[in-house]
Amino acid sequence: MGKTEVHALRGIDLTVKRGEMIAIMGQSGSGKSTLMNMLGCLDTPTAGNYFLDGVRVNGLSKNELADLRNQKLGFVFQGFNLLARTSALENVELPMLYDRSGRKRDTRALARKSLERVGLGGRVDHHPSELSGGQQQRVAIARALVTEPTVLLADEPTGNLDSRTSIEIMALFQELNAQGITILVVTHEPDIACYAKRMVEVRDGRILRDEPTKNRRDAAEDLRALTAERESA
Amino acid sequence: MKKSTLIKVATQSILKNKMRTFLTMLGIVIGVAAVIVMVAVGYGAQSNIEKQIGSLGTNMIMVMPGASALGGVNQGANTFNRLTPEDYEKLQRESLLVSAFSPVVFTNAQAISAQGNWRTRIQGVSTDYQTIRDWPMEIGTFFTEADLRGIRKVAVLGSTVAQALFADVDPVGQQVQIRDVPFTVLGVLKTKGQNAGGMDADDIIIVPYTTAQSRLNGRQRVNQIIASTSSPQDVPAAQEEIRSILRESHRLADGDDDDFTIRNQDEIAAAASSTTKVMTLLLAAIASISLLVGGIGIMNIMLVSVTERTREIGIRMAIGARGSDVLTQFLVESVAISMLGGLIGVAIGFAGAAIVAHFTGWSTATPPQAVFLAVGFSAAVGVFFGFYPARQAASLNPIQALRYE
Numbered sequence: 001m002g003k004t005e006v007h008a009l010r011g012i013d014l015t016v017k018r019g020e021m022i023a024i025m026g027q028s029g030s031g032k033s034t035l036m037n038m039l040g041c042l043d044t045p046t047a048g049n050y051f052l053d054g055v056r057v058n059g060l061s062k063n064e065l066a067d068l069r070n071q072k073l074g075f076v077f078q079g080f081n082l083l084a085r086t087s088a089l090e091n092v093e094l095p096m097l098y099d100r101s102g103r104k105r106d107t108r109a110l111a112r113k114s115l116e117r118v119g120l121g122g123r124v125d126h127h128p129s130e131l132s133g134g135q136q137q138r139v140a141i142a143r144a145l146v147t148e149p150t151v152l153l154a155d156e157p158t159g160n161l162d163s164r165t166s167i168e169i170m171a172l173f174q175e176l177n178a179q180g181i182t183i184l185v186v187t188h189e190p191d192i193a194c195y196a197k198r199m200v201e202v203r204d205g206r207i208l209r210d211e212p213t214k215n216r217r218d219a220a221e222d223l224r225a226l227t228a229e230r231e232s233a
Numbered sequence: 234m235k236k237s238t239l240i241k242v243a244t245q246s247i248l249k250n251k252m253r254t255f256l257t258m259l260g261i262v263i264g265v266a267a268v269i270v271m272v273a274v275g276y277g278a279q280s281n282i283e284k285q286i287g288s289l290g291t292n293m294i295m296v297m298p299g300a301s302a303l304g305g306v307n308q309g310a311n312t313f314n315r316l317t318p319e320d321y322e323k324l325q326r327e328s329l330l331v332s333a334f335s336p337v338v339f340t341n342a343q344a345i346s347a348q349g350n351w352r353t354r355i356q357g358v359s360t361d362y363q364t365i366r367d368w369p370m371e372i373g374t375f376f377t378e379a380d381l382r383g384i385r386k387v388a389v390l391g392s393t394v395a396q397a398l399f400a401d402v403d404p405v406g407q408q409v410q411i412r413d414v415p416f417t418v419l420g421v422l423k424t425k426g427q428n429a430g431g432m433d434a435d436d437i438i439i440v441p442y443t444t445a446q447s448r449l450n451g452r453q454r455v456n457q458i459i460a461s462t463s464s465p466q467d468v469p470a471a472q473e474e475i476r477s478i479l480r481e482s483h484r485l486a487d488g489d490d491d492d493f494t495i496r497n498q499d500e501i502a503a504a505a506s507s508t509t510k511v512m513t514l515l516l517a518a519i520a521s522i523s524l525l526v527g528g529i530g531i532m533n534i535m536l537v538s539v540t541e542r543t544r545e546i547g548i549r550m551a552i553g554a555r556g557s558d559v560l561t562q563f564l565v566e567s568v569a570i571s572m573l574g575g576l577i578g579v580a581i582g583f584a585g586a587a588i589v590a591h592f593t594g595w596s597t598a599t600p601p602q603a604v605f606l607a608v609g610f611s612a613a614v615g616v617f618f619g620f621y622p623a624r625q626a627a628s629l630n631p632i633q634a635l636r637y638e
Contacts, residue, residue: 042551042632063555070553081548081635085249097238098553143552 005046008034009205012048016151016184021177023196023213024186031205033155036186040073040153041065053150070098074144078156080136082128082143088115089124092143099147114146115139118172134165141172145181152176154185158192164226170195171219195219243565246538254570257534260527261574261614262581265607267520269582269599274589275513277597282505292465292498293365294331294472296458296479299492315483315492316455318442321359323482324458330471332463333361336455338445344438345410346398353394355411355438357445365461373405373420381441386448388416391435392424409438414448416440468497517603521610527574528614535567535622546626547634560627567619568612575611579604 008031016022026032037043038050041057044065050057053072060068069075082091092111099105115124118138128136137157144152154173158166174195177183187193194217201209247254298316321336328334338357343350362368363375376387388409395404404418416438425434446452462471472495479493539546546559583599590597 037632040551042635063557066550066553066555069551075551077635081544081551083545083548086245094549095552098549098555098558 007046007205009038009045009202012205012207014200014207014210016182018150018182019177019180021173021183021195021197022185022200023193023198024184024200024202025188025190025193026202027188030202032186032188032202034205035202036153036155036184039151039184040075041068066098067100070095071101071147072150074141074147074149074152076137076140076144076152076154076157078159080128080133080140080160082136082139084128087125087127088120088131088139088142091128091139092146095143095147110146111142114142117145117176118142132165133161134168137161137165137169138172141169141176145176150182152181152183154183156187157185158187158189163191164223166192167219167222167226171223174219239561239565240569242562243569246542246566247569250538253534257530258570258574258577260530261524261571261611262527262578264520264524264527265575265578265611266582266585267523268517268607268610269579269603270585270589271516271520272513272603273582273586273597273599274595275509275516276600277586277590277595279506279509279513280598281595282509292462292468294460294462294468294475294495294497296460296475297494297496298454298456299490299494316458317453318446318455320479320482321455321458324460324475324478327478328460328471328474330462330467330474331460333364334458334460335359335362335365336442337362337457337459338442338450338452339456340445340449342411342449344394344398346404346407348400348402349398351394351397353391353397353436353438355440355445355449357440357442357449359442362439362459365459368425369423371421371423372403373418376419376441381443384443384447385441386414386416386444387419387441389419389439390421391437391439392421393433393435394438395421411438411440412449472497524607524610524614527611528571528618531567531571531615532618532622535563535619536625538566539563539622539626542626543629543634543637546629547631547637550629550631551635556627559629560623563623563626564616564619567623568615571611571615571619572608575608578611579607582607 012035014035024032024035034043038045039052041052041060042065044050044058044060048058052068055068055072057065057068075081082088083094089108089111092114093107096105096107096110112121112124115121118141120135120138120142123131123135126135128139131139137160141152141157152173157173158169161169170192173183173185177197183196185192185196193199194213194215196213197216199209199211199213200207296316316336318336321334324331325334335358340355340357341352342355343352344355356362360375360378360381363370370389371392373389375389376385379385380387388411390398390404390409398404398409399407399418404421407418409416409418422435422439440449442455446455460471460475462468475495476491480489480491483492485492549559549562550556586597586599589595
């Protein structure tokens with residue numbers, strides 16, 4: 001028991017350039033979660049190399065991985081993963097509390113700015129339970145952005161949201177990407193993946209497809225269309 | 234993580250589950266309070282016993298006749314009495330450290346008054362006796378130097394004797410017959426209660442030793458010489474001084490054994506207080522067990538808390554918390570709970586000690602070391618019992634922690 005090695009991923013060769021917005025697609029069990037964990041420095045490959053912003057990740061200690069996550073990565077999860085009974089502002093402040101670089105920053109002000117960036121400037125003192133799902137995900141995005149990470153990793157960011165809110169979140173991602181932020185979105189929904197610039201499909205631990213998105217959609221435009229539709233109805 | 238942030242995070246999670254925190258704390262509160270109360274009661278008992286022994290006379294030194302050996306057979310204490318009034322006079326002349334001396338001549342006799350009769354102990358002493366025994370008068374006066382020198386037939390009664398012989402009349406000025414010698418009662422001493430041996434200290438008649446020797450005993454020896462110093466620190470030196478004066482008086486050569494024994498109250502007090510010290514220690518040890526149980530309570534709750542907050546730990550780790558950050562967070566939390574519990578326990582312990590003191594009439598005393606020890610111990614309990622759950626939390630795999638529902 002437990003002796004059998006399962007290679008969730010095999011022969012993966014993936015290069016992500018600065019400023020890209022990539023959708024990683026795949027069915028459950030395809031290995032996309034493992035890929036995501038590896039990209040997110042939560043897991044290290046048993047063989048092969050992973051370079052993040054010039055740093056060789058495999059072979060780093062647990063503490064070095066933690067620091068790398070803190071400095072270079074921003075996470076957005078399906079279940080939002082905010083600390084309950086903690087205000088939006090304090091949630092966003094959290095990554096900066098674990099910063100070991102020793103630089104002095106006004107964490108409060110930075111957190112506030114980050115919340116304004118995702119359109120929640122007026123809800124800084126609200127607790128997660130007082131916010132809608134879309135708003136909670138925005139708080140999570142603000143938390144991911146506050147450290148100015150190299151990559152923003154979103155694992156099924158719209159999985160718990162209704163379709164309209166999903167498009168809103170994707171619109172926010174597109175907006176942030178336009179500002180130069182590199183974004184990786186893991187999803188199994190083609191409707192969501194089509195907002196990315198590039199699509200990577202994983203199946204059985206291998207990359208099946210890696211190409212620029214055909215018919216890339218503009219989330220902001222889709223939202224406007226939705227609003228118009230509702231008004232006419 | 235900064236210290237202020239750590240403390241803030243710990244306080245937040247402590248306040249999140251108020252009821253649970255309170256119950257967890259209760260274990261420590263009870264433990265610490267029990268330790269404090271037990272130690273306080275123990276110390277109270279100790280100081281009570283010391284006070285009782287002190288009531289025998291402050292800084293008292295007793296000189297008793299030594300043992301004699303007849304052809305190698307030791308006859309035991311008091312068998313060879315060479316203590317004389319001359320020894321007493323020489324001591325009084327030459328001693329520098331002793332502030333009061335009195336010879337003691339014992340006899341037992343029937344005392345007869347107009348109201349009744351009573352068999353009691355008669356002690357012939359000097360005027361210093363009252364000082365040495367620290368024994369004030371209830372009514373009347375003690376006899377004077379003039380009474381002593383004049384070998385006058387005067388007596389001072391212990392309260393038990395006064396009650397027996399003069400139940401309804403004022404004893405002062407009345408006559409008491411002892412061995413057909415009429416004595417005039419000068420006064421009655423205050424009630425002293427039981428002595429260290431459990432005997433009634435008030436069952437006594439006190440007369441000038443000169444009178445006792447010439448009228449009652451007809452002996453030249455004295456049974457004891459008692460003395461006291463003005464401060465307790467002088468007692469050991471005073472004992473040495475008395476020894477050398479007596480050896481000279483008895484013309485003992487350098488190699489000879491003392492033909493007398495010197496004892497002081499300290500030795501008796503030390504024996505008694507070491508007994509109570511053992512008792513106090515025992516009580517504190519039993520109370521510490523409840524502290525231990527409280528610690529296990531903390532460990533239990535911290536383990537539950539770690540399981541419950543697995544997801545939170547995962548989030549913290551995903552955004553860059555190191556294992557050590559998580560470890561410290563949980564450790565600070567458990568130490569905070571136990572320290573706070575310890576402080577509340579100290580407060581309740583003091584209140585409890587006061588209540589015990591109020592209802593039992595004992596004087597309780599809590600030494601400050603006990604407080605530091607109790608609080609320090611409760612903090613140690615927090616670290617010790619918080620470490621394992623905290624390490625559990627720190628060693629979680631962030632991926633699994635995030636997936637935990």
